[in-house]
Each structure stands twice: as structure tokens, then as C-alpha cells.
Amino acid sequence: MSATTTVTETVQANPNLHGFGRMRLDGTDHQFGDFRDELARNGFAVVKGAIPREKALKYADEMYTWLENFKLGFDRNDLSTVHKDKLPVINEKGMCLHYGLPHENFVWGVRSEPGVVGAFEKIYDDEDLIVSFDAINFQFPNRTDIAPNKPWPHQDQNPEKHGFRCMQGLVNLLPNGPEDGGLIVCKGGHLVSEEFHRDMADEERIPAWTPEWYGFTDRGMKWLEDRGCKWEKVCAEPGDLLLWDSRTPHYNLSPKNSQPRFAIYTCFMPVADATQDDLIRKKDAFDRRVGTTHWPNAMHTGSNVAQRDGKEDPHNRDRPLNDPEFSERAFKLTGIPYIKAQA
Template sequence: MASITAFPDSNGYTKSFSLEETSELLEFFEEYGFVVIRNIIDSQSQIEETIDEIWSLLRVLNPKIDKNDSSTWDNKYWPIQMGLKDGGFISHMSDVATKMCWENRQHPNVVRLFQILLKHDDLWVRYDRYGMMRPTKGIAFKQNDNDGSVIFEDRPEWRSKPNWLHWDQNPWKYPDFIGVQGLLALSDTNPNTGGFHCVPGFTHRFKQWSIDNEKEHKSRGGLVNVPENDSIRNEVKQIHVQKGSFIVWDSRLPHGNFPNESDQFRIVQYITFDPAKEDDKRELTSRIDAFHMRTLSSKADEQLAGFPEPQLTELGEKIVGLRSWKTNERVKSSFE
């Protein structure tokens, strides 16, 4: 039987590289369209603080949610309208305004990885989101508060969308390479936990697929779902990683999430970079305004009361646009 795990190592995780193995990781990425870098965040406390921040953000969306009480993870409390059920995403304005998400974005290892893959030193980070999938099997529910007894139950209705496979890059608008996407794993993944899956190597067939399928499936939108009857789906492989690892994939690669079938949470942070456009003053201003959302929006400031402000390093200022990559000088803005 063929393995559902892409390129499994001796521990069952997908083959990974250290950041220092530059030529090897580049060769793998160019052949298969994705690559896993292990221990890109090697601080357990940083990972734990990030997870705590995510739970705090969930409580902003619904104060009844409690990470220690599984009854509060039910659909009637869980912010499924924010994308947290079907895709396992947390879509929230605070994704660009909280401390730990910026600690991870500005981590030198993360920035360096994208510099290697994009072959470009001057980068801006996209303001992306967190992701969380609830457990769906063998979940412990409190049965009696007095004696601490629990009962174990399944919640299949908490599963995310099955067989989700798509492109964020429209094949008919952009048939060639335009960029990459990435995620930081904040929990270990295996065939049961839910996680990232893709079609390794499809980048080399992307343009031809767009030609062959133009008449039947051409779309004007950004996100394009792989047709349900397409044989591409028979080539899907799951990417299993340890927490602290980073997955990066070419945007031409069909990808998505597979559902959680375990008693554990699957937690990630989506992080992506593009070449900086320091001469585009409109985009630069927009980025700086977005970073200062708590100052510009009274609603955001109210929701995030009590959350520590991001503390940017010089590298962090550069990936926002607050400091020039070219001159290393602070960029003048209305917030100075």
C-alpha cells in the first residue's frame, strides 16, 4: 500500500532539512514544489506563548471559550463564521496586531528561509492568520465537576472540510511562478491530526494543466478549487511535521488541509513573504497603517486591550516597511 505521507523519514515525518542545508533544500523545493525546514523555531516557550495568544484571541471572539473545558469548543461557541470550521482558519483583525505573531514573523530563521527560496533579500511579510483544528475523536468531557470524572466522546461535526484541494494562484491568470506560501507548525502532525496536504511535483505540470482545462474550468477568481473528478486528487500526499518546523510551498502546487481525526488540536501560523516594493508609496502607506491598526481603529484597540503590543526588531521593521532595506533608515510616516 502506498504511503499517504510524502517522503517519510524513519520517524514517520516528512523529509526535512536544516536551514543550513541551502543547496539541498533548494534542490528539493525546485523538484517537488514544497520543502520542510525543521526546528526553524527551536524555542518551546515561544511556541507555547504563541498558542496561549491564539486561545486569548479566541476568547475575544467568544469569551465563553475555555481551552480547559471541551464543552466550550462546541459549534455554538466556536467562531465557525470566521473560517475556523471548514478551513481551520482564524480570520481576525488582531492577526496583525499582537505580540507573538510578530515574534514569529520577524524570527531571523523564518525571514532567511524566504530569502533563500525567493532569491531576494528585501522582503515584506504578508499579514496572514493563525489556524486551528479542533479534535474530533476521543475528546474528554467533564462528567462531574465534584469528582473530576470525565467521559470520552467523538464530535465528527467539528471536522473541517474533507478533500479540500485548491490553488490560491489562478492558473489562467498566472501560469508561471509568482511566489510561495508558508506555515509554521505549532503542533506535531500525523495522519490522524489533520494538517497540510499537496501534490508534490505538480508545479512542472501547472501551465499545461491550465491549457488543457481552460475550456471546462476557467475561473476569473483568485482561489481555484481542483475539480472533484480530476485525477490530480489521486496524487495527494500528506505533509507530517514536528512543531517548530516550517512548510513552504510554491503557489502553483495544489494544496489544502485534511481533517483532524484525533484527540489533539492542530495549530499553525500562516506566514508568507513577497519582494518589498519600497518605491510603491501607496502600498507602503497601506502596510504601515495596517500595522498600526490598534491606533487607527478604536474597535481593534478595545478588543485587544490587555494584549501586549508587538515589539519589532530592526528586521521586523524592515519586513513591515517601517525601515528601508536599502538605506536601513526609518521610514517617515504619520505615526512617527
């Protein structure tokens, strides 16, 4: 393609550019009449009301209660108590990864909501899914007690592995407008991902802890701009499910006004795309109540050892406050029922 190829021209020239699971999603034609058309065209979509609003606000209330139960002085009604010394360890991007949090009952409640699971069933045309044990996001406005959240535009996909590989998602639990922080995406960036990495093959990589992460340099950002890719802040209401192709460049913004941002990351994939070794590793992560990043096949697993000021947090815990209660359908999402007995 020429140096002036735009996103639209790329779509028109590659009608089968995106493969979601076992499906082929066309980037130009409206084949489904639902959010999947936006996923194909833009690389992201919002599924409105995946969880009823009042139920979503109840989950947000449980998140507040979880923070307060550390008894470090945080009070949801007093934003002056938002301070790293009064909270569990939450990084500048709002991520909380430890304390058994990925397995709290309210987190599993969100993951197993029918409207959330059902959206991924549509994407993959498959009901046999597994879910990530991913991070939870607590972002509060106007924080000065931690490092500023600087933009870190990236793809969550190895640039040497092309095509669709992972559908990322999060459930938004509080009102989230233009100034309330949250997800920002590069619209249509997934369409030109393969061309980008071909043209930028000589670009020095930003260091990353996993090859399944690619950070965009200023030169890369200019390349995307020249192809007509525009950055867009995704707004949402409580209970909305935000979805994006892992090839879509993205990052998150911090809230600017007075509204906190709460979200639970929810990524699914067909169990058929995981090996037995993946499922065994995933079971081990579940048994230890640790996280797995956004990869449902437990490509990476974490720990419950948070570091506070360079030392192990004395408030660490290795089990959730409230262990999950599973329906049969929800337990399948752990992947454990799909592990075959050893001969």
C-alpha cells in the same frame, strides 16, 4: 506535450521551470543541498526546527491564552468546551481572521523568528523582505458545532499568470502527525501547472472572490492523477516551517483524533516586488491592524468585523490584546520603512 506526459518527464524537459524570486531552481538537480531542492522538485518542503521546539510550544500556549481571554467558556484542558459559542469566530477550515489577531505580539514574534525569515531570505536570495499579515489557524478534532471541513483543492494563483509568483508558508506549533489535520499537497503539481491550464482552458471555473484562486474540479483532479501527481499529507513538529509554491495544489484536513492543530501563516516576498502604492496600502492595513491574506504586497486587505450568526460579533475588537513589539529588523517586515517620502 502528450496526454501521457508525467511530472518527471516535465521536469526533465524543463530544467528551468521554477523561478523563485531572482533565482532559477532546477527541478531535477540538487543545486543547494537544503530544503530549496525539495521546493524545486516537489513544490513543497519542511524546514525542520525553524523555531526551537520549546519556544514554538510557548507560542502555542499564547494562542490558547488568546482564546481563553474572550472569557466565553473555552478551557484548553476540556475539549468539550470547543464550541462556536465559546470561541471567537473560527471557520470550518480553522481560519481566524479578525479581532486584530494578525497583529498580536505573539503572531509577530513567530513572523520575525530568525529561522523563519532566514528561510525566505534563502529562497529569494534577498534580505529586504516584507511579510503578509495572514490568518491564524486553530483546528480542533471532532467538531460537530460547525460545518464540516470539506476538501477544497486549489492553487492560490491566477491561472492566467504562469511561473513562480508566491512562496506560501506556515509555522506549525503543535505536534502534527498523519491523523492530526493540516496541510495536504499535490506533489509535483506545480511542475505541470502551465500545461494543466492550457489543457483545461475550457473548464468552467469554480466561483472565487479573487482571480488569485483556482479550485480543482473532479475533472481537474483526474488530470493531475493521470500525470502522476500524488496527494501527500505533510507532517511536522512544533517549530517546523512548511513551505509551498502557490502553484502547488493544496488544502487542509481537520484533525481526527485528540490533538488540536495550531499554525501561523507566514508568507514573504522581496520588497522590490511591491510598488509604493502596495506599501502605502500595506501601511494602512497595519495602522488599522487588519489582515492581508497571504500576499505580502497587501493585494487584498481585510477587516476586524467578524460575523457571528449573521450579525456583527459583539466580541469584536479593532486592536490586538497585546500590540506588537518590534525590533528594527522585524519592523522592516511591515514594509513601512521602505515607503518613500512624498516630494
